[in-house]
Amino acid sequence: MNSAPGDLLLETRGLTLRFGAINAADNIDFTLRQGEHLAVIGANGAGKTTFINICTGYIKPSSGTVLFAGRDITLKGPRQIARLGVGRSFQLPQLFLEHTVQECLQLASVARDRKISRWIPLAQNANGTAVAEMLELVELTPYRNEPAAALPEGRRKLLDVAIALMLEPRLMIMDEPTSGVASEDKHAVMRTIMAALRQRNVTSWFVEHDVDIVLAYATRVAAWIDGRVAADGAPEAVFSDPAIRREVLGER
């Protein structure tokens, strides 16, 4: 599909979901354009993950629509949405823990190519070149024979992103890519992730609580309050808004 930086990639119209008395998504109109790297900020319970879950098919809204590349994906399931080009990484990485790093990527490769087989060895069915390139891209080549379970948290996050990237998404949604990562490693992990995304021309949207990380890697920031987008724009503009500093960053 032909597309250019600035083209509309994802759009929600009137997206709404209530959990009892809680407005987890309150009539959200939102757009994301090709080439953007959006950070979503907001206090705990503001609805950031709910919005991701709706846009990736894990839960259905009570009303409203989600369009991806102009196509209505509101009622599609997570696998269909992933195949259409929306990758996702999780707050707690979803890895095949007993497998090695390389095997995790081989599994992603055979899943992508629909070549899962009980009879043919994984390494034979996987695209070895794509796996080797991905290991290099996320700087995990030296760890390729380690079990995923043995990786420190930062490298687990990289592997989680790499598995999603094997599906060649156009958009990568990451829920707190640096949470649980040692503070001295956060920038290195984020630098590697963002360099990989840029190299593959993948637009991104990530939830992040660390202001330094947001300022260093986001081209745009959206602040969530009570299931609504309370501010949306250039990082410096959003962070200089006193209401956002108070409500989202907890400043007095």
Ligand SMILES: Nc1ncnc2c1ncn2[C@@H]1O[C@H](COP(=O)(O)OP(=O)(O)OP(=O)(O)O)[C@@H](O)[C@H]1O
């Ligand atoms: N399955 C559910 N059932 C009932 N309430 C839910 C459910 N999922 C989320 N909520 C509520 O919806 C609101 C939004 O939750 P959500 O997890 O989306 O917030 P969040 O901004 O991602 O928070 P955090 O930063 O803690 O991850 C919260 O009040 C939460 O308790």
